[in-house]
Amino acid sequence: MLRTAAPPTAALFALASLFLAPAPAPLVAQQHEGPVLFVRYQHQGRTSYGTLQGDRIQEIDGDLFGDHRTTDRWVALADVKLLPPTPAKKVIAVGLNYQSHLGTRTAAEYPGLFAKYPTSLIGSGADILQPPDSKNLHYEGEMVLVIGKTCSRVPVAEAMSCVFGITAGNDVSERDWQSADLQWFRAKASDTFGPVGPAIAWGVNPDDVLVETRVNGEVRQHERTADLIFDSAEIVSYVSQYITLEAGDLIYTGTPQATKALQPGDVVEVEVEHVGVLRNTVRRR
């Protein structure tokens, strides 16, 4: 964590230039202490962004990644349905990015990328639906980067200016299909295989947060993003050499340690430090 109290404006902008897109957040951030949490939610048929403050949400008007302003409208967290924190056009994922997950295998020379579809995304609280012919469905707790602006072919030194913040993700994976299929569309991008949320944390160093996965309360994965083989800037720069990143796009950064098969009824929690807990229950479709 980079700051624990509301910083003076100069320090805030210095911080933003180091880690974050400076565009929208400072105005909002000046009103808060510590990292700012942004949520996207549905309430009485409307979809909105807001800042999460304890168990209440203060609504934002406008585009989170562009012009916006806070409003005096508040809703209780308990009264809303949390949505994936962005309506991402692209969901990109990095595989084999922790040595603890690789085991004895040698790390690749560049990030191994694959795609998840935006239609696979679900928010915290929604169910992971296991398809009828799936027999080996695994969790993968991950820190997820949220892109804040259009970026193409950015060098590593400038890559973090593309990142708005971070969130938590579960890169749900069907291991048998990963082995059997020509590509990983079904294994990684079936409907509901992309839990993400509950919030975007702004004002956090993505390269030193704890990622913890629990299944029915039992800790299964526990490692800091400082152990990523390719860090956030390297990932964003690499992806942007080939694919134009746009505001709202999401990048899953990889899962640590081992994974195991899930069963219907299991409750999977992915907690990323400062972000909160992403909680989803597995059900048979």
Ligand code: MG
């Ligand atoms: Mg993964």
